[in-house]
Amino acid sequence: MGRLIQGLVTCILIFSFSGIQASAKALKSWSNETVRHRITSFVEAVSDKHGPHYISPEQRVAVFDNDGTLWSEYPLTFQAMFSVDRLKMMAKDNPKIVNTRYLKALVEGDYAGFLKGGKRAVGDLAVKTQTGMSVREFQALGKDWVFNAIHPTKNRPYAELHYQPMIELLQYLRKHDFEIYIVSGGGATFIRTFAPEIYKIPPQNVIGSQIGMKYMYNDGQPQVLREPSLLINDDKAEKVVSIERFIGKRPIFAAGNSDGDFEMLEWTTTQDGPALGLLVHHTDVDREFAYDRGAPIAALERGLDEYKKRGWILVDMKNDWKVVYPPKNKLP
Amino acid sequence: MGRLIQGLVTCILIFSFSGIQASAKALKSWSNETVRHRITSFVEAVSDKHGPHYISPEQRVAVFDNDGTLWSEYPLTFQAMFSVDRLKMMAKDNPKIVNTRYLKALVEGDYAGFLKGGKRAVGDLAVKTQTGMSVREFQALGKDWVFNAIHPTKNRPYAELHYQPMIELLQYLRKHDFEIYIVSGGGATFIRTFAPEIYKIPPQNVIGSQIGMKYMYNDGQPQVLREPSLLINDDKAEKVVSIERFIGKRPIFAAGNSDGDFEMLEWTTTQDGPALGLLVHHTDVDREFAYDRGAPIAALERGLDEYKKRGWILVDMKNDWKVVYPPKNKLP
Numbered sequence: 001m002g003r004l005i006q007g008l009v010t011c012i013l014i015f016s017f018s019g020i021q022a023s024a025k026a027l028k029s030w031s032n033e034t035v036r037h038r039i040t041s042f043v044e045a046v047s048d049k050h051g052p053h054y055i056s057p058e059q060r061v062a063v064f065d066n067d068g069t070l071w072s073e074y075p076l077t078f079q080a081m082f083s084v085d086r087l088k089m090m091a092k093d094n095p096k097i098v099n100t101r102y103l104k105a106l107v108e109g110d111y112a113g114f115l116k117g118g119k120r121a122v123g124d125l126a127v128k129t130q131t132g133m134s135v136r137e138f139q140a141l142g143k144d145w146v147f148n149a150i151h152p153t154k155n156r157p158y159a160e161l162h163y164q165p166m167i168e169l170l171q172y173l174r175k176h177d178f179e180i181y182i183v184s185g186g187g188a189t190f191i192r193t194f195a196p197e198i199y200k201i202p203p204q205n206v207i208g209s210q211i212g213m214k215y216m217y218n219d220g221q222p223q224v225l226r227e228p229s230l231l232i233n234d235d236k237a238e239k240v241v242s243i244e245r246f247i248g249k250r251p252i253f254a255a256g257n258s259d260g261d262f263e264m265l266e267w268t269t270t271q272d273g274p275a276l277g278l279l280v281h282h283t284d285v286d287r288e289f290a291y292d293r294g295a296p297i298a299a300l301e302r303g304l305d306e307y308k309k310r311g312w313i314l315v316d317m318k319n320d321w322k323v324v325y326p327p328k329n330k331l332p
Numbered sequence: 333m334g335r336l337i338q339g340l341v342t343c344i345l346i347f348s349f350s351g352i353q354a355s356a357k358a359l360k361s362w363s364n365e366t367v368r369h370r371i372t373s374f375v376e377a378v379s380d381k382h383g384p385h386y387i388s389p390e391q392r393v394a395v396f397d398n399d400g401t402l403w404s405e406y407p408l409t410f411q412a413m414f415s416v417d418r419l420k421m422m423a424k425d426n427p428k429i430v431n432t433r434y435l436k437a438l439v440e441g442d443y444a445g446f447l448k449g450g451k452r453a454v455g456d457l458a459v460k461t462q463t464g465m466s467v468r469e470f471q472a473l474g475k476d477w478v479f480n481a482i483h484p485t486k487n488r489p490y491a492e493l494h495y496q497p498m499i500e501l502l503q504y505l506r507k508h509d510f511e512i513y514i515v516s517g518g519g520a521t522f523i524r525t526f527a528p529e530i531y532k533i534p535p536q537n538v539i540g541s542q543i544g545m546k547y548m549y550n551d552g553q554p555q556v557l558r559e560p561s562l563l564i565n566d567d568k569a570e571k572v573v574s575i576e577r578f579i580g581k582r583p584i585f586a587a588g589n590s591d592g593d594f595e596m597l598e599w600t601t602t603q604d605g606p607a608l609g610l611l612v613h614h615t616d617v618d619r620e621f622a623y624d625r626g627a628p629i630a631a632l633e634r635g636l637d638e639y640k641k642r643g644w645i646l647v648d649m650k651n652d653w654k655v656v657y658p659p660k661n662k663l664p
Contacts, residue, residue, distance in 0.1 A: 058534060135576055179536075192580045202390060203580030204511075204536075210577055215569035215595055222599050224576045231563070237547035244467055244556045245542055246578060248524045248535030263547055267554050 026172045029165040032320035038313055039169070042276045046252065047176045053274045055252060057177035062253035063243060063264060064170075066184035066191055066208070068298045069257045069280050070199060071162035072151075074289045075111045076297065078158050079186050080122065082145045086129040097128060109152075115296050127228040131211065134223040135189055143193035156328060162198055163280075164326045169255075170199055178253065183242060184208040185235040185260055189226075198331065207246045209234040239264040251275075257282065258298035265303075265312060277312035279303050284318040287325075358504045361497040364652035370645055371501070374608045378584065379508045385606045387584060389509035394585035395575060395596060396502075398516035398523055398540070400630045401589045401612050402531060403494035404483075406621045407443045408629065410490050411462075411518050412454065414477045418461040429460060441484075447628050459560040463543065466555040467521055475525035488660060494530055495612075496658045501587075502531055510585065515574060516540040517567040517592055521558075530663065539578045541566040571596040583607075589614065590630035597635075597644060609644035611635050616650035619657075 030036045045053040046060060067073035076084070088107055091098050098107055102121035105113030114121060130138060147159045154161055173180055180201055184191055188208035195201040212227035234242050240263050243251065254261070254268035257280040265277035281300065282291050292300040307314045317324065362368045377385040378392060399405035408416070420439055423430050430439055434453035437445030446453060462470060479491045486493055505512055512533055516523055520540035527533040544559030566574050572595050575583065586593070586600035589612040597609035613632065614623050624632040639646045649656065 188577070189580070204578065206580065213573045213576060215572040215599070217595075217598070220602055222572070222595075222602055224573060240547040240554070241545045241556060244545055245520070246536065248521070248538065263549075263554075266549070267547070270552055270554055 026175075027165070027168050029168055029322045030320060031322045032316070035313055035315060035320050039276070039278070040172075042253075042274060043173065043176050043178075046274050055274065058179070059249060059252070060176070060178045061247060061249050061251040062173050062178045062180050063183045063239075063251045063255070063268070064166075064180065065239075065256040065258075065261045065264070066182050067186055068282065069163075069255055069261070070166050070182070071158075072154075072288060073298055074291070075152065076114075077186060078146070078161075079190050080125065081151075081158070082142060082149070082190070083125045083129040085145065085149055086141070087125065090129065100124065112296060123230070126211075130187070130190075131226045131228045134225055135213065136223070138189060138226055139193045142190050146194045154325075156325070159194060159198060159331060160328065161325055163321070164323050165321045166255075166280075167199070167326070170201070173253070174200070179205070181205045181207055181243075181247060181251075183234065183239050183264060185233075185239075187211065188234075207234065207242050235260045237263045240267040243267070254278070255280070256303075258300050259302050260298065262302050266310070269310060269312065277307075277310065278315060279307055279312055280315045281317060283316050284321075284324060286318075287323075288317060290318075358507075359497070359500050361500055361654045362652060363654045364648070367645055367647060367652050371504075371608070371610070374585075374606060375505065375508050375510075378606050387606065390511070391581060391584070392508070392510045393579060393581050393583040394505050394510045394512045395515045395539075395571075395583045395587070395600070396498075396512065397571075397588040397590075397593045397596070398514050399518055400614065401495075401587055401593070402498050402514070403490075404486075404620060405630055406623070407484065408446075409518060410478070410493075411522050412457065413483075413490070414474060414481070414522070415457045415461040417477065417481055418473070419457065422461065432456065444628060455562070458543075462519075462522075463558045463560045466557055467545065468555070470521060470558055471525045474522050478526045486657075488657070491526060491530060491663060492660065493657055495653070496655050497653045498587075498612075499531070499658070502533070505585070506532070511537070513537045513539055513575075513579060513583075515566065515571050515596060517565075517571075519543065520566075539566065539574050567592045569595045572599040575599070586610070587612070588635075590632050591634050592630065594634055598642070601642060601644065609639075609642065610647060611639055611644055612647045613649060615648050616653075616656060618650075619655075620649060622650075 027036050027039065045051055046055040048054055064070055067077045071078065084106055087097065087103065091107065098104055100121065102114050102117030103125065147157055149158055150156065151158055151161055170180060182191060182195060182201055182205065186208050188206050188210060191206045191208055192203040195206050196203065210232040212229035212231055214225045214227055216223050216225055232238065232242060239261065250271055251268045252275045254265045255278040256265055269275045269277045282289055284290060292304060359368050359371065377383055378387040380386055396402055399409045403410065416438055419429065419435065423439065430436055432453065434446050434449030435457065479489055481490055482488065483490055483493055502512060514523060514527060514533055514537065518540050520538050520542060523538045523540055524535040527538050528535065542564040544561035544563055546557045546559055548555050548557055564570065564574060582603055583600045584607045586597045587610040588597055601607045601609045614621055616622060624636060
């Protein structure tokens, strides 16, 4: 009996100690104590069953933008970089596919020249490289690329170019029973190829832009095909609409990094009861990239003007994060 | 030490006994042993970690049609009956709203006359009674109606007109860690007003038709408004596409009741590995309604022709279910 009690006590001690360790380790790559404390005090308040700010787990919804919020988005969003690599490969057999000056600029690495083509050039690139195949074929190509293709300046697989501090934030929210969703301007189908592995976010929690799709029976081997049309452009106010369509609940936590996320943060933080908005500010030209006002991709302007009066956290990547990316060759 | 062991043994006995009870109670309103066994042997096989047909919980996706599969859909789908009641109420202040012969037929209870107007009449009714308000306003109206309005012939609240055997099936699948989704031709926003309470299915697991929505800042009181346009008509092949859009996984179990569910069952049951399709056949004119070939709503024709060769279960409501609806005044 004595040994049994001894064993029980040892068990309790081990469990308590892991509890303490886990709590001390939360957000360990976040160096700004004010920012860290604003996040943890919010999360603890809504999780405290006996406190005045308690929110039940099924209403504890957190939404995250992806490009520039969970991983990098330069020189182009990574889904566009995937298209660039595919376009170059397709051009080997069929050089005529590069038939506009914007695509020509692109294959020569002149990203600014490509972006001068605006939405039309981006759409043209996506249609040529990401449609006319089944969802499964597309996902196999996408996944292979994300984990194996190498970023032109960071010289690492794209899969490794996610933000270690944000992974810790996802873990911390998950530990406090938040339901975590990605709400991205990028394609949901593309993001689903890596979100489970990198972010531990399952496919059904990935919301994003959606193109036309078509079901084909195909002689007993049915497929869903990707069509050259856009159904949902999940950006700005459409992010709020997508949250209504896909979740049907109002989030209490929202994180973004550009004015494309403004309405999502606004919708989240203008309700009664506790809510938190967070903007990642790209200030780190050495470790990542630096851009905000006037940026060719993902400009942050209104967010910079209004974050204070709206009570949103502005994360200074350079000064508030101990590390940006995870160690090399180490995926979560 | 002896007492401790005795206590442990008692504990184990109690737990085992509850296990046996739970298993014996599953699907208790299902009277056809062949049907019951086909369902339970499938579910047990995919849940058996050491068996050859094991499927991990995150891939154990089950999709259910709503109208006619989880609750009744006559004399019109209940969302249309909600519109009828709203139209009558709106016509008190504004009689001119009833401005077509189809709407005139409808307010006089001539449902067949209304249905002669086809999709255009149905769309006209929906626009007049279900748009031009915020999602939250619509949901408050919808929820109040579902739980309080009385069905014209069953003389019970619509909320009570769900199928007790299907509630048991949902419980049984949930107990075996299935992820359960509704994939309905009805509006997702409407179904979300009662699915959590009646089916224990949360809003984010309700997939359905989707109309246009618009985000409005509205002086710091932002809203999402319902617009008079259709974005997704979640029927037939579009149900498969919606499954891809919203879940991003291929289901292993699908249940429906009309040819609008055919492709969803086909997509589910034409994959490698275990999968099960189930069709509810409305054969019970006394307890519910009887309809299949040539029915004005939710006809079942191709499903009847092909269910055998496709290996789908056809549930004969009259003979396979001990009860149809739950007891009066008793919601789950």
